[in-house]
Amino acid sequence: AWPMTMGPEPMIMIFLMSVRLAISVPPCIFVNGFSSAYGFDDPAVNLHARIQLKRNFFVLKFVHQIAKLLGKLGYTYISPEECVAERGGLYGVLLKDILRRQLQKINQFEFSGVAYKFSADNIEKAISDLDEPLTDGLIRTSEKIYDALMLGKSYLEKLADGTSKSFNLKYIDWEHPENNDFAFAEEVTVRGNTTNRPDIVIYLNGIAVGVIEL
8 A cells, every 4th residue: 555645755665675574483383183284293204394394384374365465455466477478587577568558657748738658669768777787786776776766767759849858757656656556476586696586576567666575
């Protein structure tokens, strides 16, 4: 949810964060035959494996509860298969079709009293600019992306009178949050130098802005 009484900074604190929860599941939590039904107390399974089984079961249950809560808050669920298709594979992180649609929806510029939409070329350039490699290092790249999300970026548009002028394109509609797209996905596998698979990823207009790792 996005309370209208909140200013930009508290909202950034909500969305641009990573939540990590260290969960310890005591063996006594599964009782009255429940453990046996799932093999948690099977003597053929060593103690470490039984504890891991219990933890995995608890994490899956907790992930399901979080997913239900996000659904009630108005977030759209995206299946792992849909997420990979939107990202164009396991190496991408942006949900590009959603981002493209949202950039077209929430952006326009005005010239001589007439409202215009940004060109398709500039929409694609805005997507490409956000999908920036870490050539400048993690900190500098993060700063640049943060600035783009908060302030938008300027793109040159050709006008009806034959001249050109730069206009600001925004990635997030901070003034009218109902215009944004809120979604989440589970078990999002991202490959790079290493492979990461967070339990839940929060997306705002197709941009990954939050991670919930249990």
